[in-house]
Amino acid sequence: MQNKKSLVARLNAVNEYEQEAIPGNKLKGWRSFLGTYAGEHTAGTEFVIGPLFVAHGASAIDLVTGLILGNILAVLSWAFLTAKIAVKTRVTLYFLLEKIAGKQFTLIYNLVNAGLFCFLAGAMIAVAATAVGIPFDMTMPQLTDVYPNNVGWVTTVFVVGAVTTVIAMFGFDQVSKFAMVAAPWMIMVFIAAALAVLPRLGVTEVGSFWSVAESTIWTGVPLEGQSKFGFWHILFFAWFCNMAMHIGMADLSLLRYAKKWQYGFSSATGVFLGHFVAWIASGILYSLFLIESEGSLTFAPGPIAYSAVGVAGAACVVIAGWTTANPTLYRAGLAIQSINPKWKTWKVTLLVGLFTTIAACFPALVMMLLEFVALYGLILMPVGAVIFIDVYLLEKMGLKPNYAAQMGISLNWSVALTWTVTLIFCLLLNLVVGIEIFFLGLPGWFVAVLIYIVSSKFIQRK
Amino acid sequence: MKLLLKTISFLGLGLNIVPAILVFGAYMSPDTCKLLMLIGTVLWFGTAPSWMNKDKAAQVEEE
Numbered sequence: 001m002q003n004k005k006s007l008v009a010r011l012n013a014v015n016e017y018e019q020e021a022i023p024g025n026k027l028k029g030w031r032s033f034l035g036t037y038a039g040e041h042t043a044g045t046e047f048v049i050g051p052l053f054v055a056h057g058a059s060a061i062d063l064v065t066g067l068i069l070g071n072i073l074a075v076l077s078w079a080f081l082t083a084k085i086a087v088k089t090r091v092t093l094y095f096l097l098e099k100i101a102g103k104q105f106t107l108i109y110n111l112v113n114a115g116l117f118c119f120l121a122g123a124m125i126a127v128a129a130t131a132v133g134i135p136f137d138m139t140m141p142q143l144t145d146v147y148p149n150n151v152g153w154v155t156t157v158f159v160v161g162a163v164t165t166v167i168a169m170f171g172f173d174q175v176s177k178f179a180m181v182a183a184p185w186m187i188m189v190f191i192a193a194a195l196a197v198l199p200r201l202g203v204t205e206v207g208s209f210w211s212v213a214e215s216t217i218w219t220g221v222p223l224e225g226q227s228k229f230g231f232w233h234i235l236f237f238a239w240f241c242n243m244a245m246h247i248g249m250a251d252l253s254l255l256r257y258a259k260k261w262q263y264g265f266s267s268a269t270g271v272f273l274g275h276f277v278a279w280i281a282s283g284i285l286y287s288l289f290l291i292e293s294e295g296s297l298t299f300a301p302g303p304i305a306y307s308a309v310g311v312a313g314a315a316c317v318v319i320a321g322w323t324t325a326n327p328t329l330y331r332a333g334l335a336i337q338s339i340n341p342k343w344k345t346w347k348v349t350l351l352v353g354l355f356t357t358i359a360a361c362f363p364a365l366v367m368m369l370l371e372f373v374a375l376y377g378l379i380l381m382p383v384g385a386v387i388f389i390d391v392y393l394l395e396k397m398g399l400k401p402n403y404a405a406q407m408g409i410s411l412n413w414s415v416a417l418t419w420t421v422t423l424i425f426c427l428l429l430n431l432v433v434g435i436e437i438f439f440l441g442l443p444g445w446f447v448a449v450l451i452y453i454v455s456s457k458f459i460q461r462k
Numbered sequence: 463m464k465l466l467l468k469t470i471s472f473l474g475l476g477l478n479i480v481p482a483i484l485v486f487g488a489y490m491s492p493d494t495c496k497l498l499m500l501i502g503t504v505l506w507f508g509t510a511p512s513w514m515n516k517d518k519a520a521q522v523e524e525e
Contacts, residue, residue: 177515185506188475189499192482196495199486310496312478312503 039179070238083264165353477502
């Protein structure tokens with residue numbers, strides 16, 4: 001009983017400054033961000049995204065050049081957009097949005113946001129479950145699976161989900177510590193796994209890697225039923241796969257702890273280790289699996305990593321899944337908690353964890369990850385554009401920033417209009433013009449900026 | 463003590479990459495590599511949390 005009380009007391013004591021600016025003595029050093037970004041972006045998703053590039057027929061040269069340029073653009077977005085605003089305001093996205101858009105809009109946005117975070121965390125839990133299930137000879141999911149189809153899978157997902165949720169309930173500090181420790185090891189395992197299987201692909205010396213890469217690993221030919229990915233697909237995917245975090249401003253929650261805006265550049269550790277080295281490594285592993293299994297439809301990162309480097313590989317899949325699922329669950333908890341600040345963060349995270357675990361039971365979440373990641377960024381992007389304009393431009397234009405807070409209104413129609421019209425515009429671009437989802441973020445951002453400026457002028461002057 | 467822990471940690475990290483390089487160069491069998499990587503993983507997670515988190519706390523205090 002005493003233990004139970006002290007646990008609840010500890011959980012209640014978790015204070016993440018959701019509804020106030022971060023006090024000066026709570027700011028974190030650059031090493032904290034290096035570790036967090038490296039851990040967060042060397043994740044379970046990397047075991048899925050790298051292989052999906054192979055499945056979509058990316059060529060070796062398109063992959064390497066597209067990833068380098070796309071990742072540079074992502075880092076610049078984190079530093080010049082997110083980090084600058086985070087350091088200037090020191091508050092979470094949700095708190096800032098409430099001042100700009102009002103409580104009603106924030107409520108809807110938070111629900112959408114939390115739902116998307118849950119699905120992303122769910123995909124991580126599912127990826128980790130493919131490794132946890134190895135000793136139990138669990139039936140692994142197939143590329144074509146949509147619904148959960150065996151008890152072993154559901155049980156394993158629930159065990160992984162429960163552990164992930166408990167860790168997330170203890171807040172950012174615990175997550176950060178875990179990511180810091182795991183990050184260097186995960187990178188080593190990713191690289192080691194790829195190196196160890198290269199001889200099985202016919203690479204016996206460094207000089208022969210590129211020719212094997214072009215002819216055997218990234219052949220430029222998509223698998224049957226998969227669309228073809230070229231240079232621009234890779235570039236835009238690398239740039240926008242974390243669009244919700246940088247351009248969409250979700251990482252204000254993380255970077256508000258930074259002493260200087262330049263700490264935004266620490267995201268480079270995440271993207272160049274996770275979204276370059278790890279995607280290439282996991283692509284190599286999947287390519288070998290396709291060759292040795294003669295085109296099997298099984299899509300399970302756990303067994304693939306286990307086959308390459310044994311228990312360490314399987315452990316890497318589990319831990320990589322956790323280090324992304326944990327902060328994502330934490331963010332989802334923050335999103336829901338901001339609806340009612342009186343709710344305890346840990347109780348909200350517990351509920352969010354349960355929903356996430358149920359979602360993780362559906363293998364489609366993993367198989368459609370590229371499309372989901374692009375959609376997730378796109379849906380949250382217009383709010384990032386609104387915040388950018390509100391912080392930097394509105395006052396200079398003689399308009400009121402933080403309009404909802406200044407006017408005491410619960411819904412700023414400029415923001416609601418911006419969000420809705422931008423997403424309708426992107427949907428039309430996709431359905432009518434046929435532009436793929438990976439490319440919609442860029443025109444969408446400019447449309448969001450334009451609509452917010454025009455609608456703010458109209459509504460505020462009225 | 464801290465130096466010893468750090469040394470063991472980096473030895474563990476090394477055991478996660480060096481054997482794979484040796485497999486690539488055909489100097490080691492994949493099975494030996496898998497065993498050494500497991501040992502390296504245990505060494506890393508058994509020692510790194512004790513000094514990494516302390517270093518982090520000290521760094522925050524300094525700043």
